[in-house]
Amino acid sequence: MHDLFVKFSILCCLVSYGESARILGVFPMSAGSHYILDYKLMKGLADAGHDVIMLTPYKQENPPKTKGNYTEIILDGFRESISAQHKNLDMFNMGKQNMAFMMSAFINMFAANINNTLSHPKVRALLSSNEKFDAVIVEFFMADIMKIFPEAFNCPMILLFSVGPNSWINPSVGNPQEISYARHLYSRGNNAVPMTFFERTINLFYHVFEYLFNNFYYFPLCDEILQKAYPGAPDTKNLASNVSLVLLNSHTSLYPAHPLVPNMVEIGGYHVDPPGKLPKDLQEFLDNAKDGAIYFSMGSNLKSKLMPAERKKMILNVLGRLKQKVVWKFEEELPEKPDNVLIKKWLPQQDILAHPNIKLFITHGGLLSTTETVYHGVPILAIPVFGDQPANAEKAQYAGYALKLGYHDDNFTEENFEKCILELLNNPKYRENAQRRSKLFHDRPMKPMDTAVYWVEYVIRNNGAKHLRVAGADQAWYEYYLVDVSLFLLACLVVVFEISKFLLKKVFLVVKSKLSPKQKLKTK
Template identity: 85%
Template sequence: MFVLFVKCSILCCLVKYGEPARILGVFPMSSGSHHILVYKLMKGLADAGHDITMVTPYEQENMPKTKGNYSEIILDEMRELISAQHKNLDLFNMGKQNMAVMMPLLITIFGRNINNTLHHPKVRALLSSNEKFDAVIVEHFMADVMKIFPSVFNCPLILLYSMGPNSWINPSVGNPQEISYARHLYSRGNNAVPMTFFDRIINVLYHVFDYLLNTFYYHPLCDKLLRNAYPGVPDTKSLAPNASLVLLNSHTSLYPAHPLVPNMVEIGGYHVDPPGKLPKDLQEFLDNAKDGAVYFSMGSNLKSKLMSEERKKIILNVLGRLKQKVIWKFEEELPGKPDNVLIKKWLPQQDILAHPNIRLFITHGGLLSTTETVYHGVPILAIPVFGDQPGNAEKAEYAGYALKLGYHDENFTEENLEKSILELLNNPKYRENAQRRSKLFHDRPMKPMDTAIYWVEYVIRNNGAQHLRIAGADQAWYEYYLVDVVLFLLACLVVVFEISKFVLKKAFLVVRSKLSPKQKLKTK
């Protein structure tokens, strides 16, 4: 009887664990590299057999063949609106500004997209439907209002974050804000290098500014948009810390070590596919690169054609003097292109980096590109422009597999660019360090996509996995940092001091009054 009971229990567990889940992915504003991340995750879950619905402005040209069901709710016209916004943004010039200056502008821009999403007929129809979902996945990037979806569908919220742990994502699950040694995202300093006393002062000020910006501008804007679209819904302050799971696009081979709460999981590199076959022209070009080849790309959002003419001239002059062949992702014809340079509007980056003749990757320092170069063990020259790119470049330089030459740096000269490239090509230590980082990247108990799938399924199996949630996620900042306790103890010390002072003063007066008659008698 006991054996039968055990067999039945195991069978029930297997059936429960094998059931496909209905998962909704809400990604109305992801573009470029962000869309790559969200699509890869949702496709991976569909490949695992789950029923996936993805809300997105970007329709797949070729729908993936998956074990589970994969469908899309396309937000018509949103893609055009986002593309128009990107055309009006000069990302190269924006990079001159500090992130703290840029953030109010970005919040305003994203606010328009949020408003358009909330009022979109397909979104309204979905939220008012009787659909049932086991979990909702939202990209945590200025999309706090999208956390209304799990509230409406009464299911766990899973956040996908395109970076590692920082002040933007930590409050969602109560992850420690290590202000004393982890630089704020706005900071241009190296996260891997210990901060000086003055660095820590600046770091505190950045955190205070970020808190004030969110409290008095970003969250009120989100609340206003939510109330206008759906009166009576919870405000973003109550929605923000309700995540059951955070999936981080990071790994300790790329990021300095940070503390992570149990429901915050690193899956950096899950978007990287095994190397595929290169197009014939690229394969021949790289195969014939006897002295090796250099790959150059500024990513999906930055367009090389929009570089200043001065920067283009400097880069072309240097590349033309190299004995290596060069592949440059460039979006239009390039007058004066040297014979050793091949340009293409689109390139299969991961497959190119996998080619054994690639000696160097010149990149903007985006996290996806940095992840892919570590995956393949290729050293990089980082030319960061804005956002997290300077920080990524500094981490890579500190780890020893990169050099950094900022796009806006005053020392961005022909001489310094050539010096950096030749140092990376001729000094074997950079490739050795890149290969060492690659080994760390691959040395995991599970592949990153398998890790992501496991934890999504774990949260669904355990109805939100509330047992992983730490109590600090529900505390106000002054409770979390014991500010109220410290102020109370200081107040107690002041009270004790004042009482002691009062008692001593009274005692002194009593003693003095008793001594005074005797003193008078002696004088007589």
């Protein structure tokens, strides 16, 4: 009876918002992994009966059949422009760079993309139109300027963030910056173990550097781009005051526990679909893997063909000695490929991970890949390169379902590569931990997509849900961290000390004068 009541309550929540809302999704970023998240969310909202419009560089060749309306505004030329930029960009070498270089490189790359977005004829026509929207969803990834859209349409702003809570997104809604135990995105080390004094000092440095970098470089750059496109527009930092909801692509089965303010909601895994049917050749290849199979992919942004020849040869040497079959997502054929290795330019990753013969996933450690492997309970060998990949790999290793072997680590040798693979294949604890994490991943009151739909509808239903926004979101950093109060109290302490010192000195002199021997009478 209790289970029936719970199911009925959830169903009521899902259908309580009966009216169709008009929702604009602003996703100008040309990156395959990000597009997956963007499209899945908008399709999910359309499936729930809403009228969604998606601003994107990607075109769906087969538009989805949904209960609501799904419309695309295609940013023509964006994919070609970004592809041209990426053609000469070796992301394998980016991981060697320091934090300052990484941040400036990413910001400059995305600044060009944002500038092209605001100057695009379709965007200018949309922003100057009399269109009405109930909410605007913006992917928040170095795209603060995109907050101009909800400002222009005078409707609630919902941010979709492709990772978990961190210093990029926390200030938007006043979420605590737990510098003492939550490592910065660019920090290195085990993300779930309490930091040492030295590590906490370095972590503080990362946050201070990021704050200064944003205020003296990033935000002025954003304001320059925005004012050029739309003179008189509000400052970029002031656009943040309208954030009604943040949808985080995270979950506690993937991330260490973090505090979340009421209008921050975790929906990690909403992009994962139930397993589908594999192509015939892949199905037969995996079915015939009597000793199991390994899936190897470095994601959609990293091009494996750009690896140095000696690195590719080393990997092939190890894979060729394994008794397991290997499916490797690689952009071109390898002439010295061993017989147990199958090369494909594109692979249905989720469907492969669902195959019962898959024993190991060798991955770059991207969050989507990590999420999908936890969904299916498959252990991983993470070979992180840049961005959030090292942090994801460290979290997975600490959780016990992965080993990490950094692409740029000095110990990435043929011997260690093979040693890691064999350890993961032969030690059952990694699969057991992966299965345990998978159980945590699936143990939720609602499916991730249902959670996303519910909260988007909640914000619309409650006119922006301003009651969920904490006051700290509107405070300056020195107010939020009580720096002004601390300085005031310190100043008071100094004043009290000086006054006390002055009074004690006076009292001491008076007492001393009274206790001193009387002058001898002068003799006649």
